[in-house]
Amino acid sequence: MQYTKILLTTLMLSSMANAKSYFKTHDDMCENTETKQQCTNDFNSVRNLQIALNRDKNIEVNLKTDGKWGEKTKEAVITFQKHYGLSHTDGWVGKETKTKLDMISKNIKFPKDKKVKHVKLMKYNTYTDFRKHTNLRKSFSVYEDKKLLSHANGRNTELKVDISEQRVRLYVDGQVALCAPCTTGAKRKLEPNTGIIRNQCTPKGTFKIQEKIADKRSTIFGKMYQGKKLVYKGDRRKYKGKKAKYVGASLKNWMRLTSGGIGLHASNYVKRYPGSNGCIRLPYKVSRTIFKSVRKGTPVSIVN
Missing domain, CATH: 2.40.440.10 (L,D-transpeptidase catalytic domain-like)
Structure with a gap:
C-alpha cells in the first residue's frame, strides 16, 4: 500500500514537472522547414505553442490552433518575444523563448499529443x-x-x-x-x-x-x-x-x-x-x- 502511494506521488510529480517544462523538452520551432538546417515544427509542439500564445493575456493574438507553422504564428511569437524583452525577436522559438513559454503556460493543460506521421525532410548533398x-x-x-x-x-x-x-x-x-x-x-x-x-x-x-x-x-x-x-x-x-x-x-x-x-x-x-x-x-x-x-x-x- 505504501509502495503504491509512493509510486503514484512520483508519477504525479513527474507529470507536473513535464507540464512545467513542456516547451523546453521539445525541438526549436521556426520557419524554412524544408531544409535540414531548420526546424521540423512538430504538430503537437506548434499546436501547443499556438494555445499558449492565445492564452497569454499580455499579448493579443488569435491563432488557429491547427499545429501548422505559418506567418501568423511567427508574427505572434515575435510579439511575445518583444513584450517580454527577450534578446531574440526574430520569431525563432529557441531556448530562451521556450523557457519563457513554460513560465507563462505552467497552468495550461494541453491536449493529449496526437500521433502524426512526419514527412522526412529532404537533404540535398549538392x-x-x-x-x-x-x-x-x-x-x-x-x-x-x-x-x-x-x-x-x-x-x-x-x-x-x-x-x-x-x-x-x-x-x-x-x-x-x-x-x-x-x-x-x-x-x-x-x-x-x-x-x-x-x-x-x-x-x-x-x-x-x-x-x-x-x-x-x-x-x-x-x-x-x-x-x-x-x-x-x-x-x-x-x-x-x-x-x-x-x-x-x-x-x-x-x-x-x-x-x-x-x-x-x-x-x-x-x-x-x-x-x-x-x-x-x-x-x-x-x-x-x-x-x-x-x-x-x-x-x-x-x-x-
Whole structure:
C-alpha cells in the first residue's frame, strides 16, 4: 500500500514537472522547414505553442490552433518575444523563448499529443540537387554547403542577388556555398506589415561592399515618439508633426553597397516578392552567415 502511494506521488510529480517544462523538452520551432538546417515544427509542439500564445493575456493574438507553422504564428511569437524583452525577436522559438513559454503556460493543460506521421525532410548533398528539387521563386528553403562556408575568408567570396528569383547566393572559390530567399526593392507597393508604401527598386549592376556594421540603425526609416507614444512610423523626412524623438529601424548585419543607402541587412519581413525600399532583406540566420563570410570590397552583382 505504501509502495503504491509512493509510486503514484512520483508519477504525479513527474507529470507536473513535464507540464512545467513542456516547451523546453521539445525541438526549436521556426520557419524554412524544408531544409535540414531548420526546424521540423512538430504538430503537437506548434499546436501547443499556438494555445499558449492565445492564452497569454499580455499579448493579443488569435491563432488557429491547427499545429501548422505559418506567418501568423511567427508574427505572434515575435510579439511575445518583444513584450517580454527577450534578446531574440526574430520569431525563432529557441531556448530562451521556450523557457519563457513554460513560465507563462505552467497552468495550461494541453491536449493529449496526437500521433502524426512526419514527412522526412529532404537533404540535398549538392547545389545541383537543391536547384532541381526546389521552386526557387516560391520556396523559403535555404541551401548551405558547410564545408565550403568554412573556407570563406572574404578574399575568396562574392555575392549574387537575383531579383527575378528573389534569391541571394554566396560563392566561395567560385562555387555556391549558400542560396537563400531575399526581398528586394519595389515601386509603389504598400507593405501590409508596416503600412508603409515602398517606392524604390533595387539597382542592378556590380557593386562592392563599402562598410560592415553588425548593429546599425536606419537614419531614414523608423518611428517617431512623443514621450512613450508612437506618433509616426516610416520615412522621417515626410514627418510633419510636432517635435518628436526618432528611433531608427534595426538593420542588423548591415552591408552597404551604395552611398545612397542601399545595402543588405537582416529583417523579419523576407517575402517571396519585392517589397523593400531598395535594400536587400535577408533572414537573420542567413545575414549572420553572409556577414561573417564577406569583407569590405567583396563584389556583389545584382541581376534580373
